[in-house]
Amino acid sequence: MSVDLRTRYLGLELKHPIVASASPMTGSIDSLKRLQAAGVAAVVLPSLFEEQIEHEEMATHDLMLQGAELSPEVHGFFPDVQNLHSGPEQYLALIADAKKLLSVPVIASLNGHTPGGWTGIARKFEDAGADAIELNVYFLATGIDDSSAVVEQRYVDLVESVTQQVKIPVAVKVAPYFSAMANMAARLTKAGASGLVLFNRFLQPDIDLEELEVSPRLVLSTSDELRLALRWIAILRGRIKTSLAATGGAHTTDDVLKLLLAGADCVMLASSLLAHGAGHVGTLVRGVQDWMSEREYTSVEQMKGSLSQESCPDPDAFERANYMKALKSYTSEFV
Numbered sequence: 001m002s003v004d005l006r007t008r009y010l011g012l013e014l015k016h017p018i019v020a021s022a023s024p025m026t027g028s029i030d031s032l033k034r035l036q037a038a039g040v041a042a043v044v045l046p047s048l049f050e051e052q053i054e055h056e057e058m059a060t061h062d063l064m065l066q067g068a069e070l071s072p073e074v075h076g077f078f079p080d081v082q083n084l085h086s087g088p089e090q091y092l093a094l095i096a097d098a099k100k101l102l103s104v105p106v107i108a109s110l111n112g113h114t115p116g117g118w119t120g121i122a123r124k125f126e127d128a129g130a131d132a133i134e135l136n137v138y139f140l141a142t143g144i145d146d147s148s149a150v151v152e153q154r155y156v157d158l159v160e161s162v163t164q165q166v167k168i169p170v171a172v173k174v175a176p177y178f179s180a181m182a183n184m185a186a187r188l189t190k191a192g193a194s195g196l197v198l199f200n201r202f203l204q205p206d207i208d209l210e211e212l213e214v215s216p217r218l219v220l221s222t223s224d225e226l227r228l229a230l231r232w233i234a235i236l237r238g239r240i241k242t243s244l245a246a247t248g249g250a251h252t253t254d255d256v257l258k259l260l261l262a263g264a265d266c267v268m269l270a271s272s273l274l275a276h277g278a279g280h281v282g283t284l285v286r287g288v289q290d291w292m293s294e295r296e297y298t299s300v301e302q303m304k305g306s307l308s309q310e311s312c313p314d315p316d317a318f319e320r321a322n323y324m325k326a327l328k329s330y331t332s333e334f335v
């Protein structure tokens, strides 16, 4: 039986739901071409960071001040940023080259946390040919005086300041750590987001017991992480009018199918591509097609969201009642 795998995400038609998420796999033209040859439906470029844009502005400012005495503290103010080797110009060139050489949609990614002048770069992304923008809001509210209301408003302001600059769709990638996720999703939509990418995965620091120091540790995901996005996509599907992309923990055909049944418009992959290479895309697409054909689904559009909270026979399964049932039903040979 033939299966129509097409899906719509951010108003773009994708030939199937498997998208390469922002990662080093999407950071060069060579690997982008490999991903396209492997059959990926769209690519999200790695993020350009707010700090990289501001660093460039600062470098211009430094040039203007050449000859003036600058204290070492001023130069030492951006130690990490010195290591970010590519700036806005290289990034815009990557967008333009990707658009020239690929036929799949190219989504450019912007990573930041404060509304401000730097968001003007969004218009340059559009001019360089990006089909859409993914705004990755990476912010940890560590300040004792940062109330959730203030932090949430900052997200909304940031999304407005980007969406107001461009005509292309903007998806917002957020972390799951909101007290009221559903309300926040609705507010981001109202602020102009055409899509939500659920969820951002924060880098967790670790402690090195040998060296007795704190070290950042980037660990690839496993399928165990999938269920966070699964739950929220299922809850939000049908309640807000944005596209929903799943990111975090999609590795196998089963993972992709579950996310589609929950209501994802597309499934983004980073860890599984970094672990298995671009060819993994083909394995997943074939796996999805075979499963759908066996179950007599004719299209992804028909299948999408059929187990979302509003469609599934047991809506409690996504809520507190299920927590109680799960705890009570847990068995172990040691109890």
Ligand SMILES: Cc1cc2nc3c(=O)[nH]c(=O)nc-3n(C[C@H](O)[C@H](O)[C@H](O)COP(=O)(O)O)c2cc1C
Pocket (backbone or CB within 6 Å): 021, 022, 023, 024, 045, 046, 047, 048, 109, 111, 136, 173, 199, 200, 201, 218, 220, 221, 222, 247, 248, 249, 250, 268, 269, 270, 271, 272, 274
């Ligand atoms: C090495 C690496 C680099 C990443 N770089 C970015 C980035 O530049 N921008 C971004 O939004 N997400 C970035 N991510 C996050 C991924 O796009 C993805 O959201 C996350 O890894 C969860 O998906 P996964 O389980 O498929 O890995 C990166 C992830 C990895 C592993």
